[in-house]
Amino acid sequence: MLKLNSVNKTFNKNSLDEYKALDNVNLHLAEGEFVTVIGGNGAGKSTLFNAISGSVLCDSGKIILDGQDITYMPEHKRASFIGRVFQDPMRGTAPNMTVGENLTIAYMRSINRNMMGVPSRKEKDYIRSRLASLNLGLENRMNTKIGLLSGGQRQAVTLVMATLVKPKLLLLDEHTAALDPASAKTVTYLTRKIVAENNITTLMITHNIGSALSMGTRTIMMDSGTLVMDLKGEERKKASVEALLKLMTKYSSNTYRYE
Numbered sequence: 001m002l003k004l005n006s007v008n009k010t011f012n013k014n015s016l017d018e019y020k021a022l023d024n025v026n027l028h029l030a031e032g033e034f035v036t037v038i039g040g041n042g043a044g045k046s047t048l049f050n051a052i053s054g055s056v057l058c059d060s061g062k063i064i065l066d067g068q069d070i071t072y073m074p075e076h077k078r079a080s081f082i083g084r085v086f087q088d089p090m091r092g093t094a095p096n097m098t099v100g101e102n103l104t105i106a107y108m109r110s111i112n113r114n115m116m117g118v119p120s121r122k123e124k125d126y127i128r129s130r131l132a133s134l135n136l137g138l139e140n141r142m143n144t145k146i147g148l149l150s151g152g153q154r155q156a157v158t159l160v161m162a163t164l165v166k167p168k169l170l171l172l173d174e175h176t177a178a179l180d181p182a183s184a185k186t187v188t189y190l191t192r193k194i195v196a197e198n199n200i201t202t203l204m205i206t207h208n209i210g211s212a213l214s215m216g217t218r219t220i221m222m223d224s225g226t227l228v229m230d231l232k233g234e235e236r237k238k239a240s241v242e243a244l245l246k247l248m249t250k251y252s253s254n255t256y257r258y259e
């Protein structure tokens with residue numbers, strides 16, 4: 001479903017700040033696979049997502065999604081079939097627009113219709129029903145400006161926005177990291193539910209190793225722009241949080257060693 005072949009990205013080429021953020025990344029995801037992504041700060045996780053979603057263009061390599069070469073496709077075109085939720089609950093929404101308006105725009109974008117267009121009665125009912133399925137009562141807040149919702153409520157709405165029309169790929173970049181523990185738990189629960197119910201191919205970055213091992217069926221680790229671990233099946237079932245933390249610390253200490 002998703003294939004990254006030898007993807008490379010260097011920032012600030014030919015300057016003192018030159019930095020290879022993605023170093024020959026090869027990654028294949030099967031349809032419906034839910035993969036968690038871990039790795040220390042600066043490992044290249046978000047850059048990987050940026051390359052897939054098109055906000056960063058890679059220098060070489062290929063990115064194929066659902067048989068289509070999207071390596072150099074503009075970001076706005078990919079946005080119609082790649083859903084993305086960020087750490088910052090304000091990102092990806094228009095804070096001064098209402099919950100209903102934000103959802104409508106997301107829906108129109110996903111079906112490639114004029115974003116300022118008006119959905120039909122049936123479509124409006126569908127959007128409301130998706131919001132109601134969160135069980136947070138947000139279907140009664142359709143006319144509230146989204147910026148006035150709590151961080152957890154906004155992340156829940158953003159999750160619905162990203163999946164109103166089943167995306168070919170869902171990218172979750174530490175989307176619960178800025179939330180209080182109770183809200184993080186709710187959004188984690190909703191993530192599991194939405195991904196499972198719709199069988200969405202998903203990549204989820206998290207610094208919570210426990211979540212990384214308990215969600216999805218495969219966990220990859222990045223360090224210095226490369227994939228350093230790919231854990232699935234029995235091996236993953238046996239893996240402990242402590243062992244992965246130890247591995248991550250080992251890589252980070254290598255990265256930050258000054259010689």
Ligand SMILES: Nc1ncnc2c1ncn2[C@@H]1O[C@H](COP(=O)(O)OP(=O)(O)OP(=O)(O)O)[C@@H](O)[C@H]1O
Binds near residue numbers: 047
């Ligand atoms: N647009 C950019 N221009 C220059 N350097 C960048 C850019 N984006 C990322 N980098 C650099 O690439 C490296 C990887 O960054 P990235 O954001 O992918 O890390 P990450 O694994 O997501 O880390 P974190 O866990 O802190 O979010 C870092 O050294 C970062 O400074």
Ligand SMILES: [Mg+2]
Binds near residue numbers: 045046047
């Ligand atoms: Mg990041």
